[in-house]
Amino acid sequence: MTGDTTPGGAATSRPASVVTLDDVARRAGVSSATASRALGDHPHVAAATRARVREAAEELDYVASPEATRLAGGPTGRVAVLVPHPSRWFFGELIEGLEESLRAVDLDLVLFRVGGPEERAAFFARLPARRKVDAVVVLAFAVDEAEHARLASLGVDVVAAGGRVASYPSVGIDDHLAGRQAMDHLIHLGHRRIGMIAVTNDGELAPDPDGRTSAWRAALADAGAEPDDDLVVTVPWGGEGGADGMARLLGLRTPPTAVLAHDDETALGAVRTLRRAGLRVPEDLSVIGIDDHPVAALTDLTTVAQPVRAQGRRAGELVAAALRGELRERVPPAELLPTRLVLRGTTSPPGAPR
Structure with a gap:
């Protein structure tokens, strides 16, 4: 189902201008402590204040750094999976293999559908700081330059399955x-x-x-x-x-x-x-x-x-390796799994007799 369509750059690269929590607090008109509690879904923050802080965070493209996330409570244990067509067999097989691999290392899969152009554009436009995940897996769709930048702004590892996507570690077929x-x-x-x-x-x-x-x-x-x-x-x-x-x-x-x-x-x-x-x-x-x-x-x-399922399993293994810091030095080349001819009854020599 399934070209590197975007420029290089590590999946963990940061935007040139870093927006801080203080910037969000100033935009929302609250203290930094209140902004932190609002973005962390603290129960004692008023709904209107929480909404105002989140709106400010989205307007500024604010994303908490991985270091800040760890200080606030450590890894989330969740991996975001971006999938265009979850109902199709190919994507279902990828997800099954990925979930199996992630479950083996105590990671939960959080599915986000990015199907049609409008749905996909809305997802990337709203990609907010409150989506707390440890990694992202992109399933067999091209990531354009703007989407690549949005993913990079999350400050987490990104892996691709079902084909090579941008400059991320990936697994697919030839x-x-x-x-x-x-x-x-x-x-x-x-x-x-x-x-x-x-x-x-x-x-x-x-x-x-x-x-x-x-x-x-x-x-x-x-x-x-x-x-x-x-x-x-x-x-x-x-x-x-x-x-x-x-x-x-x-x-x-x-x-x-x-x-x-x-x-x-x-x-x-x-x-x-x-x-x-x-x-x-x-x-x-x-x-x-x-x-x-x-x-x-x-x-x-x-x-x-x-x-297909093996591609999903291997992508999960790449996620685990990335979270252990084993892929930080360089992006490995795309891993290509083998394919094989399966002979059945719809091919024969031209003009073969009945």
Whole structure:
């Protein structure tokens, strides 16, 4: 599912101008002690005063330093997890693995949905000092320059799972390699006119956002086949997008004999279109996906499997290492977990008999 889209800089870098608690107190018209109690949710602070102090903190982008947090009561034991689509299988698997790993070191997961553009913009705009967490995990979406600065202002460690994000420690897969595994399989079967259904996905990214499409192009070139850009269609993520993309490929004067879909759910949408058109899979047209979604096994879909839950578990281990201070010297290179071809029933040589 899943490019470094922002400039470098350690995840723990601080803004050039540091706002202090005294600045917040002056803006809110209260003492520093009252401001501290208000931001700490002290029960004896009036609601109106607490609201005024919090508003001042947000206006000034005030974030308590990790040192001040420790003096005020030590680590929180909580890790914020930013996820665009928690209901989707891919993100659910990442979260399951992450939670398992964090639970093993007595850390709690606090989930924040950052889905559509408006929801995401509102979250980062309101990212306040009172979100007391020890670390942040970004799940498979691109962080732009402004968002990178907001995360840095928290003064906590940031880790990414499902792809490399900004300059954070991260774990994912090699999307180009996964695409090559799929394409090399189709080419080995004898296909040369191979379509590609790429997807757009609300800012999500992989270590190489164009990795699967670049693999399509490179594999055909290596096989001596001229890549035909008409065979690449880009659709919204999901089954309906895959169904539409397959319909567009079938509308070509010379349709492909095989199709690589960006992911399994998109691939299954393509299969639906083929069957509704009265075409046989794989005898008339082969289809391969990437992910190894649980439904892929039930529908006998050939795919390239990626270890999604393992990516989440490893991200949790990186969080624990960061909190122990083991990642402060330098940001480690992105960790890439292996992918593997899973042969099932939706691919065969072109024109294979029934």
